[in-house]
Every structure is written in C-alpha cells, then in structure tokens.
Amino acid sequence: MTDNSESNEIHHEVVLDVNSHASQNCEESGIKDSVPLLKKLVAEVVGTYMMIFAGCAAVIVNLNNDHVVTLPGIAFAWGFTVMVLIYSVGHISGAHFNPAVTIAFASTRRFPFKQVPTYMIAQVLGSTLASGSLRLIFNGEDDHFIGTLPAGSNLQAFVIEFICTFFLMFVITAVATDNRAIGELAGLAIGSTIIIDILFAGPMTGASMNPARSLGPAFLYDNYTGLWIYLIAPILGALVGTWTYNFIRHTNKPTCDELPKIELTKIVPFLRRSRS
Structure with a gap:
C-alpha cells in the first residue's frame, strides 16, 4: 500500500x-545580439538626423523670430527629442547618436570595437544630412550657422564641454548599464541631463557634447572655428564619465x-x- x-x-x-x-x-x-549591423546603422543615421534636425531647427527659429523659443525652449527641444528617440530605437542600435558615447561604451567592452568606425560614420552622416536639410529650408536672411562656437576662450570652452559630456556619460552609464537602476526611465534621465547641460553651457559653447553634432554643420557651412574642442573634449569627458561610474559600481561583473x-x-x- x-x-x-x-x-x-x-x-x-x-x-x-x-x-x-x-x-x-x-x-x-x-555585445552579442541578433540585430543585423545594417539595421543598427540605419537606426543611427535616422536617429541622429532627427536629433540634429529638431534641435538645430529650434535654434534657427529662435534666431529668426526674436528669440521666441528662448534658451529653456531650445534645451527642452534637444532633451525631449533625445528622450523619444531612445525609446524609439534604443532597442535596435542602442541610441548612441554620438561618437563619444560609442567610443566610451567600446572602451568598457559594452560595445564591439569593430563596429565603432561604422557607427561614427553613420552618426556624422545623419548630422550632415540634417544640417543640409535645414540649410535648404532656411535660406537667405534666415540662414544662420547652426554649428557650435566658443563664446569665451578655448580653454573655457574645452573645460565646459568636458564637464558637460562627463555628466551626460556618467548618467548614461548609470541608467543604461546597471541592472539596479530603473532602466525604464533611462530615456527620461538622459534627456533631462541634456536639458540641464544646455541650460548652463548653451550660451558659452553651444553645449555640443557630441562630435557629430559639431561636424555636420561645420561641413555644410565650411566653418571649422574651434572644431578641435568639440572633437576632443566630448570624447575625453565621455571616457572619464563612463570609467568613473564603473569605478563606483558595486561589482565589476x-x-x-x-x-x-x-x-x-x-x-x-x-x-x-x-x-x-
């Protein structure tokens, strides 16, 4: 029984x-995923295009209409655009839209080094296409340089761009790579950081934080004044930002x-x- x-x-x-x-x-x-590289690159081109187009369009409209958009308006235009794009294509390409972000992720082995050159080309291409579109739309008296220029000394601009990008990449690393962070709010956190950076750095440097953002308009308008600042400072700031967060992370796994x-x-x- x-x-x-x-x-x-x-x-x-x-x-x-x-x-x-x-x-x-x-x-x-x-690093290993099932999304084909071509789809990632298209997402980076489209995302960078939309980001540069919306952000720089706000700058042009502000200049052409007696500063009706205002500095806070421009900051929110950039921040909200990045936020919605992160939620739109972040699951496809990672929503870098920024060579400095791509290089920083690769330095910590969260992105394959072999894809860095193609990502950077896609980002600069998106920025250049957006700049060209804006120059076609706003021509004549409405044509303004939409690139980034230092308002003070080169040293001041370099330090500000370094700090801005450090702040941005520190937040990106925290909310996008740490499982203990609230990942669903990554777009909101990153977009808000961009808004904060532009509010205090916009009048002094243009708050680029992105080599592609500065390269596209420089190509279209043939204006390379202080461009080296916007190429080197954001990359250094992003590297230091991501490595600083990795240092204070609870585990190195x-x-x-x-x-x-x-x-x-x-x-x-x-x-x-x-x-x-």
Missing part, C-alpha cells in the same frame, strides 16, 4: 536552466551577471508509476 500510494503521487519537475539563459541575456543586452538570471524554463507534471 505504501509503495502504491507513493507511486501514484503527482510530482512537478522544476527545470532550472541557469547557464544557457544567462548567456542568452548577455547576448541580448551586451558584466551587466548580465550582476543579478542572478535564473528562470523557470518548464514545469513538467508526470505520474510516477510503480513497477509491478
């Missing part, structure tokens, strides 16, 4: 597939290993039958 009762019990086998799913999550959230990735893959009910 005892053997029969035990043999007729219904058991539920819980199968835990830890290793395979951890590696799968690494591939989905890290990759993002996918910071929290246990244990999932129930299947629950199989079966009846153990006794052998007569």
